[in-house]
Amino acid sequence: MAKTYKRLRLILGDQLNPRHSWYREKDADTLYVIAELHQETGYTRHHVQKICAFFAAMAAFAQALGKAGHEVLHLNLDDTRADATLPELLTRLIAKYGVSCFEYQLPDEYRLRTQLADFASAVPVTTSAWETEHFYLSDQELAHYFQPGKRHQMEAFYRKLRVRFDILMDGAAPQGGQWNFDADNRNKLKAAELDQIPEPLLFANEVGSILERLGRHNVDTMGKPITPLPWPVNRQQAIALLEHFCRHALPQFGRYQDAMTGKLDVSDRARQWTLFHSRLSFALNCKMLDPRQVIRVAIEHYQADPRKERIGVAQIEGFVRQILGWREFVRGLYWANMPDYAQLNALAAQRALPSWFWDAKTRMNCQKQAISQSLEFAYAHHIQRLMITGNFCLLTGIDPDEVDQWYLGIYIDAIEWVELPNTRGMSQFADGGIVGSKAYAASGNYVQKMSDYCSDCTYQVKQVTGADACPLNSLYWRFMQQHERDFATNPRNKMVYANWQKKPLAQREAILARAEQLLDDLESL
Numbered sequence: 149m150a151k152t153y154k155r156l157r158l159i160l161g162d163q164l165n166p167r168h169s170w171y172r173e174k175d176a177d178t179l180y181v182i183a184e185l186h187q188e189t190g191y192t193r194h195h196v197q198k199i200c201a202f203f204a205a206m207a208a209f210a211q212a213l214g215k216a217g218h219e220v221l222h223l224n225l226d227d228t229r230a231d232a233t234l235p236e237l238l239t240r241l242i243a244k245y246g247v248s249c250f251e252y253q254l255p256d257e258y259r260l261r262t263q264l265a266d267f268a269s270a271v272p273v274t275t276s277a278w279e280t281e282h283f284y285l286s287d288q289e290l291a292h293y294f295q296p297g298k299r300h301q302m303e304a305f306y307r308k309l310r311v312r313f314d315i316l317m318d319g320a321a322p323q324g325g326q327w328n329f330d331a332d333n334r335n336k337l338k339a340a341e342l343d344q345i346p347e348p349l350l351f352a353n354e355v356g357s358i359l360e361r362l363g364r365h366n367v368d369t370m371g372k373p374i375t376p377l378p379w380p381v382n383r384q385q386a387i388a389l390l391e392h393f394c395r396h397a398l399p400q401f402g403r404y405q406d407a408m409t410g411k412l413d414v415s416d417r418a419r420q421w422t423l424f425h426s427r428l429s430f431a432l433n434c435k436m437l438d439p440r441q442v443i444r445v446a447i448e449h450y451q452a453d454p455r456k457e458r459i460g461v462a463q464i465e466g467f468v469r470q471i472l473g474w475r476e477f478v479r480g481l482y483w484a485n486m487p488d489y490a491q492l493n494a495l496a497a498q499r500a501l502p503s504w505f506w507d508a509k510t511r512m513n514c515q516k517q518a519i520s521q522s523l524e525f526a527y528a529h530h531i532q533r534l535m536i537t538g539n540f541c542l543l544t545g546i547d548p549d550e551v552d553q554w555y556l557g558i559y560i561d562a563i564e565w566v567e568l569p570n571t572r573g574m575s576q577f578a579d580g581g582i583v584g585s586k587a588y589a590a591s592g593n594y595v596q597k598m599s600d601y602c603s604d605c606t607y608q609v610k611q612v613t614g615a616d617a618c619p620l621n622s623l624y625w626r627f628m629q630q631h632e633r634d635f636a637t638n639p640r641n642k643m644v645y646a647n648w649q650k651k652p653l654a655q656r657e658a659i660l661a662r663a664e665q666l667l668d669d670l671e672s673l
Contacts, residue, residue, distance in 0.1 A: 150244050150245055151245065152245055152246035152247075153177055153178060153179040153219065153245045153246070153247055154177035154178070154247070154248055154249060155175070155177060155178040155179070155247065155248075155249040155250075155251060156178075156179050156181060156238075156241060156242060156245065156247040156249070156250050156251070157170060157178060157179070157180050157181065157251045157252070158181050158238065158250075158251070158252040158253075158264075159180055159181065159182045159206075159209070159253070160252075160253070160255060160260065161182075161188065161202045161203075161205070161206050161434060162202075162256060162433060162434045162435060162563055163253050163255075163280055163434075163435055164205055164206065164209040164434050164435050164436050165280060165281065165282055165435040165436075165438070166209070166212065166383055166436075167281070167438060168253070168278075168280070168281050169278075169281060170278070171213070171216065171218065174216070174217045174218055175219075176219060178218070178219060179219045179220075179221055179245060179247070180210075180213055180218055180219065180220045180221065181220075181221045181223070181238075181241060182206050182207075182209065182210045182220065182221070182222050182223070183221075183222070183223040183224075183227070183228055183237060184203055184206065184223065184224045184225045184227075184228060185225075185228055185231070185233075185234055185237065186225065186228065186229070186231070186232065186365070186367075187232065187233050187234060189225075189362075189365075189367045190367070190368075191259070192553050192556050192557045193368055193369065193370055193553070193557045194369055194370070194557045195369065195370055195371035195522075195523075195526040195557060195558050195559070195560065196359070196362065196369035196370070196371050196372070196373045197371060197372075197373065197374060197377065197379070197525070197526040197560055198371075198526050198557075198558075198559070198560045198562070199358070199362060199367065199369060200355040200358045200359065200362075200373070200375075200377055201377060201379045201381060201430060201526075201560055202434065203224075203355075203358045204353055204355055204358060204377065204381040205381040205382065205434055205436065206222070207222060208381050208382040209382070209436075210222035212382070212383070221241075223237075224361060225361050225362075225364075225365045225367075226361065226364075229365070233263075234260075234263060234264070234267075235263065235266075235267040238250065238267060238271070239271070242271065242273060247273060248273050248274060249273060249274045249275070249276075250268065250271060250273050250274070250275045250276075251275070251276050251277070251278060252264055252268070252275075252277055252278070253277070253278045253279070253280045254277050254278065254279060254280060254287060256280065256479070256563060256564075256565045257563060257564045257565060258482075258483075258486040258487055258490075258564065258565075259564065262487075264277075265277075280435065282435050282438065282439070283439065283476060283479060284309060284313060284439065284440070284472065284476050285309075285476055285479075285480065287483070290479075290480045290483050290484065291484070293305060293308075293480055294480040294481055294483070294484035295484060296484050296485050296488075297485065297582065298484075298582070299581050299582055299585070300477070300480075300481065300582070301585075302473055302474060302477045303327070303328060303473075305473070305476075305477050305480070306327070306328075306469060306472065306473030306474075306477070307322075307327050309472050309473070309476060310322065310327070310472065313472070315443060315447070315468060315472060316447070316461075316464065316465060316468060323461055323465075324461035324462070324465065328465070328469065329402065329461065329462035329465045329466060330466070330469075332402065332403070332462040333402040333403060333405050333406065333462060333466045334406050334598070335403045335404055335406075335407060336407055336597060336598055336599070336600075337404055337407040337408075337409050337423075337600070339411065339600070342409060342411060342412060344400060345412075345419045345420075345422075345423055345424065346396035346397050346419070346424070347396075347418075347419065348392075348418050348419060348422035348427070349388065349389055349392040350378035350418060351376070351377070351378055351379065351380055351381070351385050352376035352377075352378070353376050353377040353378075353379070353381050353385075354375060354376050354377075355373075355375050355376070355377045356375050359373055359375060370506060370523065370557060370558060371522075371523045371524070371526055371558065372523060372524050372525075374525075378525075379427075379430055379526075379560060380430070380431050380436070382436065383436050383437070385431075386428070386431035386436045386437045387437070389426070389427065389428060389431065390426070390428060390431075390437065390441075390442060390445055390446075391445070393426040393427075393428065393446075394445060394446055394449040395449070397423075397424040397425065397426065398424075398426075398446060398449060398450075398459055398463055398464070398467060399458045399459050399463060400424045400463070401424045401425070401426070401463050401466060401467055402460075402462045402463035402464070402465065402466030402467065403424075403462070403463065404423065404424050405424065405425070405466055405529075405530075405531075406531045406598055407423065407531075407598060407599070408423075408517070408518075408529075408531060408532060408536070408598055408599035408600075408601065409423070409599060409600050410513065410517045410599070410600060410601050410604065411600050420521075421521050421524075421525055421527065421528075423529065425529050426467070427527065428442060429560075429561035430560045430561045432471075432475075432561075433561050433563050433566060439471050439472070439475065442471060443468055443471055443472060446464060446467055446468070447464060447468070450463075450464040470530075475566065478565070478566055478569040478570060478573075478574075478583070479565050479566065481569050481573070481582060481583055482564075482565045482566075482568060482569050483565070485579075485582065489568065489569075489572070489573075489579060489582075490552075490568060490572070492548075492572060492578050492579045492580065492582075493547075493548055493578050494577065494578050494579060494580035494581075494634075495545065495576070495577060495578060495587075495631060495634070496545075497545040497546055497547055497548055497576065497578065498545065498547050499544055499545050499546050499547060499667070499670070500546070500547065500550060501541070501546050501547075501550040501551065501554060502670045502671050502673070503671060504519070504671070504673075505519060505537070505554055506523075507523070508520035508523060510673055511605075511606040511607065511673060512540075512605065512606075512607065512619060512620075512673055513601045513602070513604050513605035513606070513607075514536050514595045514599065514601040514602070514605070514620075515536065515537065515540055515673075517532075517599075517601055518532040518533075518536040518537050519537060522537075522558050522559065523558070526558065526559060526560040527559065527560055527561075528559070531598065533555070533559075533570070533575070534570075534574060534575050534588055535588065535590055535594060535595070535598070536595070538551075538571070538574075538575030538576065538588070539575075539588065539589065539590050539594075539620070540620070541575070541576060542575065542576050542577065542587060542588070542589055542627070543589060543620065543623040543624055543626075543627045544623060544666075544667060544670060545627075545667075546576075548571070548572045548576045548578040551571055551572070551575070551576055552567070552568060552571050552572055555567050555570075555571045556568075556571075569583050570583075574588065575588065585638070585640070586635070586638055586640050586641065587627075587631070587634075587635060589624055589627055589628065590620070590624065591618075591620050591621045591624040591625075592607075592609040592618035592620040592621050592624075593609070593621075595609070595620065596609045602618070605618070607619060609621075612625070612659055612662070613658045613659055613661075613662045614662070617662065619666050619673055621659075622659045622660070622662040622663040622666065623663050623666060623667075625648060625656075625659045625660070625663065626659070626660050626663030626664070626667075628641070628644055628645070628648065629648065629656075629660065632645065
């Protein structure tokens, strides 16, 4: 007969927060449950490394809790094969262990939060929901900063949080004399600077048993499996990655955070995809790392050099802005606007995602570089996501539902609360401007400005029409012309439309004709 417990506490795969107040006291009558679930492997098609990383991190967290003296039940897919849904599993466990109290932390995905709220309202035991105690802003505070359907400015929000939490402040003024150093953070990596890219810290986590289990359960995945897995799957590894970033990459992070390169040799493949980025997003999003800790450690490294010879204010501010600013901002917008946000399609985009998004077999080198990297490592940095694959989908009018599913599945750090506003909002402008004030549309000129991709491309970045012309060029002008009613009133687009009107009518017609030809056969690009 199974041991009975008074309380069952559920821990989801993105709730691996060792500092949560749940764990301050040990209670033999409380059972913690961490479970691999078929419903979580199947709601979208995930990258195989993403599932491996989450399952490995869950197992490591369960082991750590057990070593700390807590009662823990860790279930794998074999153990939960008969449980079609999370409520079915919980119902079975509550009955099996005689539980009289069920507790859970508020999920960060609308889908799961709704599912657990419905379960808690129906299950015949006492229930309670807790904060995850992870973000700077609690769930209750979000409504003070965000209103449904309203356009918000990230910069204003970011400044409020800088002041409130006294981060990079000199009294009431921002350190360095300005709030935002983004203008200093747009450098392209020149060939002579490639040797500055640090060797990344990669781990060697064995996930062979997880891969075997996924195969046995016929879990449909994408991407390339890697064993040993190079991603951090426990708190010790995550802290080591944070320290490595601060010591070796942070000094140049801000300067090159938007840069992209495809020029390193195959033997240097790791440096090519890691560049100066922290790669902490997976550890942060499954809560192995606390954002306060990440910012504190980074600032400590910044402050350790009084003359700021290694880490300048532009470097540290650019990093802090991503976590304190953007990460908290998209979470607030997500919860203010769900569930309607997931259905928004302001630009009426309806085309299907080209099949080469699943195998990178395209002649467009920028797309090939970003997609092949994503398939191989389950990772691409923010500019590759926004201005390479995202820009292509925007210009070609890909259905945002398909774009969402691809981004949600392929990236190791993709959880809906952070993926959806970035993809449907920032990248695709499907929200009509709730996240961003403009559509982030760009021609091939942007790719050439921020990368070395164009020099090895079949297409010619300087050409707009003709069979060899960079597809992004005509697609860009066609997109802007098609959506003139949506974008012409934006002061940031005034020059764009002025330049378009200056072109001779025959040239404009040729550009639009080239774009239509491309749209008729996206598969062949």
